[in-house]
Amino acid sequence: MEKLKDIDINAVIWKSIKNDGLNLDYTVVIPRPIANTILEELEDTLEYFAGDLARIKVFGKVHPLPRQQVAYGDPGITYTYSGTTVPALPWPAPVLALRDFLFALKGIKYDFVLVNKYRNGNDHMGEHRDNEPELDHNYPIASISLGQERDFVLKHKDARKPGKDKKDIPTVKILLEHGSILLMNPPTNEVWYHSLPVRKKLLGARINLTFRKMRIK
Template sequence: MNLLPVIDTTSIKWKTIRKDGLDLDYAVAIPRSIANNILKELEKTLEYFKGDLAKIKVFGKEYPLPRQQVAYGDPGITYKYSGKTIPALPWPAPVLALRNFLEGIKGIKYDFVLVNKYRNGNDHMGEHRDNEPELDPTYPIASISFGQERPFVLKHKDARKPGPDKKQIAPVKIDLEHGSVLFMNPPTNDIWYHSLPTRKKLLGVRINLTFRKMRKK
């Protein structure tokens, strides 16, 4: 079965957000019926990290990840964050189809993806920037969401500073919908932190895939 039939990418209606170093393109790019099938296939196909790779280090202490996570990519790629080295497993068919879909939109062949499964509204992602040194900062990070709609919150780095250096810059919130694509274009991840806060009343499963382009070695 072709999970991702040909979609006319020229007909996608993009919403752009530009302010203070924030550069985002957002659209519900995958029709609901197709998104439903992809979510079912991801739920059936993907297996998530266990053991040490299912933990995160905060101020030198390890805690269980407040979500499930796995990574895929081209041979030999690893990704380091929060004191962990994440290996890229071989591309499964549904994730590879999504990578090819993004290539059709942007002409970018991403070589790594981090998949996060939020089992319910208790699972979350804390504030951070995707600006690790092995990422190529000239490429956008592409985020595809399936399942439960969740708010995605971005905060300017200068609005997080304590004391007199703190600037009054309002956060930006986007409700990431089922079948949506978000491009975080440069220099967004150098200047803005992002998070997926806890929402205990939202009970549905959400699977998010963030595709990245690594620096050439």
């Protein structure tokens, strides 16, 4: 992971994406050879949750998680979403190196990360907002993508309403590339839902790390 330190962070160019309550910054910052090395190291290092932690509750019913997942963070942190509370395991070296890279890039020291592995295009994530109360909503969620490119789809909460309350606000779609970082700045997760839809024709694996800042209790 020493190669991350060779990246000139002063030369990084961010693409800003803004709409009604939407505030995103996107860049492909990790060169492909370094991104390939990181992906291989994560594949060799990470072990994903099993058992109850590999299930999710949707509309009161429990289902197998349609992807693999694990969480890391500072001591004592847990994260609850969709009726599941996941513990933050101790930081493994390659994930800690990515956290340190984000600190060098944005000056934010994240204390928790949720790692999702999408084994192929059948693995997915449904529409949701990362607006849980234990998150510090003053900080962006930083999403690092490695491996198979996948569509990231965002939909305004008012565009999801039924009937006459529904507003005609276009969906936003971003192709998350190998070695990219997406910053979901506030108030994005209060206003917009996001998802990673099924793409059955895609065969490659993708590992996504969403770094978060938790509220101090």
